[in-house]
Amino acid sequence: MAKPLKETLYLLLEDPEGRDPRARAIRAFLLALILLNIAALILETVREFSIANEFWFNAFEWLSVGVFTVEYAARVWVGGPGRASGLAAKVRHALSPLMLVDLLAILPFYLPLLLPANLVFLRALRLMRLMRVLKLGRYSEAIQIFCKVVMRKKEQLVVACIAVLILLIISSSLMYYFENDAQPDAFSSIPQSMWWAIVTMTTVGYGDVYPITGMGRLLASVIALLGIAMFAVPAGILSAGFVEHDESAQTASAVCPHCGKPLGPGHTG
Amino acid sequence: MAKPLKETLYLLLEDPEGRDPRARAIRAFLLALILLNIAALILETVREFSIANEFWFNAFEWLSVGVFTVEYAARVWVGGPGRASGLAAKVRHALSPLMLVDLLAILPFYLPLLLPANLVFLRALRLMRLMRVLKLGRYSEAIQIFCKVVMRKKEQLVVACIAVLILLIISSSLMYYFENDAQPDAFSSIPQSMWWAIVTMTTVGYGDVYPITGMGRLLASVIALLGIAMFAVPAGILSAGFVEHDESAQTASAVCPHCGKPLGPGHTG
C-alpha cells in the first residue's frame, strides 16, 4: 500500500516530465507560498504594520512552517532522483544543497522549542528565515541559469577576483600611508582605508571618506582609473557569460535554411 | 466622394512607401509639433518663465490639442494598415498601442471639461501630457530599434532582473539585521534598507545612507562586489543586443558553409 503512495508522491513533488496538472498545481502553490513568505519577511520589519497585524503574521508563519515541514518530510521520505532505498542514499539525498535549504528554512521555527533561547539567538534564527528566499532555487529558472553561467566562467571570475583583491590591498595600503596624517580618523588603519578603496573602486562613492591631501588625490586618481577598470572586469565576464549562454542555446540547433544541414555551434561569434 | 478623401488621408498619414512629399511634410510638421510640446512641457515648470509667457503657453496648448485632435480623428476614420471596414476592425485599430497613446495625449485637455475637477486630479492630468513624449514612438527609429533589441533579449533580461531582485532582497535583509541597531532611522525596516541596497548596487551612492558598523561595512563590501557585477549584467545584455542588431544587419549576406546559399539575417541569435 505504501509503495504506490510513495511513487505518486514522488511524481507530484519532482514531476520529472512536467506534464501532470496536479504536480503543476502543487509547484504553483509552493512557489506562491514562498513568495508570500518573502513578502511577510520584508513587511514584518515595518514596525507599525507588523504590530497592527501581529496575529496574521503569526498565523501565516505557523501555516507556512506547517506546509514546509510536510513538504520536507515528504521529500525525505520519497528520496532523490535515483531513489535507491538504502539508508546511505537517504542520507546523501538529505544532505544535498536543495534539501539542506529546505531544512534550514523551517529550523528557525523549531529550534527555540528545543534549546534554551536568548534574544541574540532568536534574532539570528529570524535571519535564518532568509533561507526561504533560496527555496526559490528549486523553482526559478533564472537562478539556475545564473548558477550555470557562474560555473562556466568560474576560472575567469576567480582570476579577476584575485586581481581585484591584490589591487585592493595595494591601493588601500598606499592610501593609508598618504592620508593617515591628514585624516587620522577616516584612514586610521589599512582595514579602515579598505572601506575607502572598495567604495571608490566600485564607483559607489558615498562621500563619507575621500582623500584631501594633494598626494592622496593624485594617488586616488591613478588608483581610481586603474582600479575601476579592474573592478568592472567581473561584471563584463558575467555579461559575456549570459550572452554566450543564450547564443549556445540558440545556435546548437540552427540549420541552414536551404540544405537543412546543422550549422554547428562554431559558425557564429 | 468620401472614399477617395479617406484614401488620400490614409496615404498622407501612414505613407506606406515614404515617397509622397506632402506626407513627408505632414510627418515633419507633426514631429516638430511633438518636440515643441515636449519643450513647452519642460519650460512650463520654470515658474518665472511660465508666468511671464502664460498666454503663449496656453495658446500653444490649444493649438497643439487642436492639431492632435484632428490627427487622432483622421487616424480613427481612415483606420489601420489592413483598413477592414467593419466596426470590430475600427475598434481593434483604436485600441492599438500607438492609437491609445494618441488618445491619452489629448485626453488631459478634454477631461476637466467633462468631469468635476479638483487640484489633485488636475495635477495627474498634467502628468498625463507626458504621453506626448511617447507619440515620438511613431516617428523615431531609435525607439523602434530599442524596442526590438529589448524584445530580442527579453528572456535574458528577465533572468537577469529576477537574479537582481533576489540579490536585492537578500542583501537588504542582511543589512537591516546588521545596521538596524546602529542606525535605527536609516535602516528602520527592510523596505527602507532596500533604498540603501539599490543606491549602492547601482553604484549611484548618494551618500544619504551608508553602513557605519564594522560588520555592516564588511557585509556592504562583499555585497557591493557581488551585487555590482550582477546589476551590470542587464546593461551588458542591452549593449550586446545593440551590437548584435547592427551585426545582423551587416551579416545579412553570410552564406552557408555547406551549400553556399545566403543564410539571411535571422539565422543567428
Added chain:
Amino acid sequence: MAKPLKETLYLLLEDPEGRDPRARAIRAFLLALILLNIAALILETVREFSIANEFWFNAFEWLSVGVFTVEYAARVWVGGPGRASGLAAKVRHALSPLMLVDLLAILPFYLPLLLPANLVFLRALRLMRLMRVLKLGRYSEAIQIFCKVVMRKKEQLVVACIAVLILLIISSSLMYYFENDAQPDAFSSIPQSMWWAIVTMTTVGYGDVYPITGMGRLLASVIALLGIAMFAVPAGILSAGFVEHDESAQTASAVCPHCGKPLGPGHTG
C-alpha cells in the same frame, strides 16, 4: 627658386612617406611644443605658480605663438595633399578642420591687438587657447582611431543617445511631479530635476539632490534600474567598437598556417 622651397617645405610638414629624418624632427618638435603649451595652460591657473613665473609664461606664449604662426603660414602657403595651385583650392584647404584648428589656436593672441578688448572678451579668448589641445589631432593616432570608431558606430550611438534623451525627459518629469512638494528647491522645475536625473543615471550620485519621499524613492529605484542600463549602452557600443577595430585590423591578413589561404574577416567572432 620658390617652387623647390615650397616642395621641400611640403615634404617637411606633411611627410607623406614618413621617412625623412628632418620631417620627423619637425613633427617631434611641434608635438613637444603642443604638449608644453597644454602644460602651461594648466599650470597658469595655479595662481601662486603663475604669478611667480609670469615672465616665463609670457615668454613661452610669445615663442609658441611665433612658431605656430610660422607653421600656419607655411601650411597655408604649401597647400593641401593635392596641392592644386588655384585660389579656390587654397581656400578649401584653409577651411579644412585641421587648418581651422591651427588658426583658432593662434587667434587668441592676435585678436586683442586688432579689436578693442574688454575683460569678458579676453577671458573667452583665453579659453580658446584650449584649441591647442586639438592640434594634437594631427599627431595622435589615438584620436584618429577614436574618431574612426565613433564614425563606424555612429548610427548605433545616435539611436542610443536618443533613447537616453527620451528616458531623461520622462524620468525627470515624473520626479518633478513626485518630489516638487517635498523639496521645492532641489526639484523646482523639470530642467532642475534633469540635473538629478543625469547625476543619478550616469551613477555619479554626488548626493546634492536625491528623493526623500516614499513614492519618489520607489520611482527613483525603478528609474535607476532601467535608466542605468540604458545609459551604459553607449559605453558598451564604444567598447565593442574599439575591440572590433583591433580585430578587423588583425584578422584582415590572417591566413591558415597549413594551406596559406586567407581565412577571411568572417571566420572568427
Added chain:
Amino acid sequence: MAKPLKETLYLLLEDPEGRDPRARAIRAFLLALILLNIAALILETVREFSIANEFWFNAFEWLSVGVFTVEYAARVWVGGPGRASGLAAKVRHALSPLMLVDLLAILPFYLPLLLPANLVFLRALRLMRLMRVLKLGRYSEAIQIFCKVVMRKKEQLVVACIAVLILLIISSSLMYYFENDAQPDAFSSIPQSMWWAIVTMTTVGYGDVYPITGMGRLLASVIALLGIAMFAVPAGILSAGFVEHDESAQTASAVCPHCGKPLGPGHTG
C-alpha cells in the same frame, strides 16, 4: 659536492616540471608565508591590535625576513632558467623583475642597519614592505593571466587612455572657466578641477565638489554623458581581453575551413 646541491636546490625552488612533492611543499610554505606577511602588514596598522601583540609582530617579521633572505640567497646562487655560470648571467638573473621584487621585499629590514635612519625614511621603508604583495606574482596564475591580457590589449588600452587624458584636460579646463567665479575654492585651478573631472567621469561622485551654476551643470551633464562612455572603454577592453583569453584556450581546436587542419591557439586576435 656543491654541484649536486645546487642542482637539487634549483629543482626544489623552480621545479620546472611541477611534480616533485618536496618542491610543492616549499612553494606552499613560501606562498603561505607571503600571505601571512600581507595579513601582518594590514593588521599592524590597527593600533590597539599591534600594540598588544608587538612582540609577535616583531618575531614574525624576523622569521619572515630570515626565510626570505635564505630564499633570495639560494635563488641568486642557483641562478636562472638557463643557469649559465658566468658572472654576467648571474647579474642579469639578479636584475630580472621577479628577483628585484624579492630583493626589495627584504631590503626594508636591512637598510636601517646600514644607513643612519630618520623617521620619514623609516616610514618609506615600511611602505616598501608592500613589495611582498608582488612576490605573489611568482605563485599566482591570476596575476600572470592578468598581465598577459594587459599585454595583448596594450595598444588599445594606450589609445583609450590617451583619449581619456585628452578628454580630462578639455573638460577640467572648461569647468574651471565656468565654475571658478562661483566656487573659487573647489575650482581654484585646472589641476584642482581635474579632481572634479576624475571623480565625475569615473562615476565615483563623492559629492565633495560639484558644479552649482546653471552653465556649469549643463556643461557637466554633457561632459558626464560623453566622458563616462569614454572612461568605460578601458574596462570594456579589459573585459573583452579576459573573455578572449578564455576563448583562445578553448578554440585551440578550431580547424581551417579549407584544409581541415587545426589552426592553433594563436590564429586570432
